Amino acid sequence: MSFTQEIRKEIDVVWKASVEHPFVEGIGNGTLPLENFRFYVMQDSYYLSHFAKVQSLGGAKAKDLETTNNMNKHAQGTYEAELALHRTFAKQLDISELDLKEFKPAPTAYAYTSHLYQAAYQGHLGDIIASILPCYWIYYDVGENLKDKTPNQPIFEEWISAYGSDWFRTLVEEQITRLDQIAETVTAQERDRMKHHFFTSVQYEYMFWDMAYKLEKWPVDTL
Numbered sequence: 001m002s003f004t005q006e007i008r009k010e011i012d013v014v015w016k017a018s019v020e021h022p023f024v025e026g027i028g029n030g031t032l033p034l035e036n037f038r039f040y041v042m043q044d045s046y047y048l049s050h051f052a053k054v055q056s057l058g059g060a061k062a063k064d065l066e067t068t069n070n071m072n073k074h075a076q077g078t079y080e081a082e083l084a085l086h087r088t089f090a091k092q093l094d095i096s097e098l099d100l101k102e103f104k105p106a107p108t109a110y111a112y113t114s115h116l117y118q119a120a121y122q123g124h125l126g127d128i129i130a131s132i133l134p135c136y137w138i139y140y141d142v143g144e145n146l147k148d149k150t151p152n153q154p155i156f157e158e159w160i161s162a163y164g165s166d167w168f169r170t171l172v173e174e175q176i177t178r179l180d181q182i183a184e185t186v187t188a189q190e191r192d193r194m195k196h197h198f199f200t201s202v203q204y205e206y207m208f209w210d211m212a213y214k215l216e217k218w219p220v221d222t223l
Helices: 003-010 012-019 022-029 034-061 065-092 097-101 107-122 125-146 154-163 166-183 188-213
Strands: none
Touching: 003 012, 003 166, 003 188, 012 125, 012 188, 022 034, 022 125, 022 154, 022 188, 034 065, 034 107, 034 125, 034 154, 034 188, 065 154, 065 166, 107 125, 107 188, 125 154, 125 166, 125 188, 166 188
């Protein structure tokens, strides 16, 4: 069993809870209120803007130029594909420039991005891949599970199409392979650390859906 197969199996309970979260099911059957999806889009745009930077940090920490190039391609893809999709959603959901200017990340979105930076700055490329891989992999699983659904809501159908595509599957498989290759070259202590980053991100993926489902706010509002 490869390193990624092993850690994926070990966190299976949380993984399935994430893929089957009511927020995800609501997208698939079209029952999710657009208010919640609007909230998610704004939080996810924030998350992806930092996710792309962490991908680029992975390129900077790579030991060979080919990997540096590939990681930067991933960062470019995040900008061009996913954030472009969010800009389309912003128009459809009437997210204004003022909304974006006044945006504040919810606690989970802020904590998740902080976790990615911690893994990136304190670790090596393997730590970075381990921390960002659940985002790739879980979204692909969600896309696969929902691709035959008919939510009768164009914005949900467009979202499902993006993450159930062959293009996205290729990105996921590339990062899985990369993490397995790195795991073969590092110490047992480093593998344990990479596993910890992976597990933490899987938990945050579940929490991210939950954040949007509950329209999460900070416990004490500020004026």
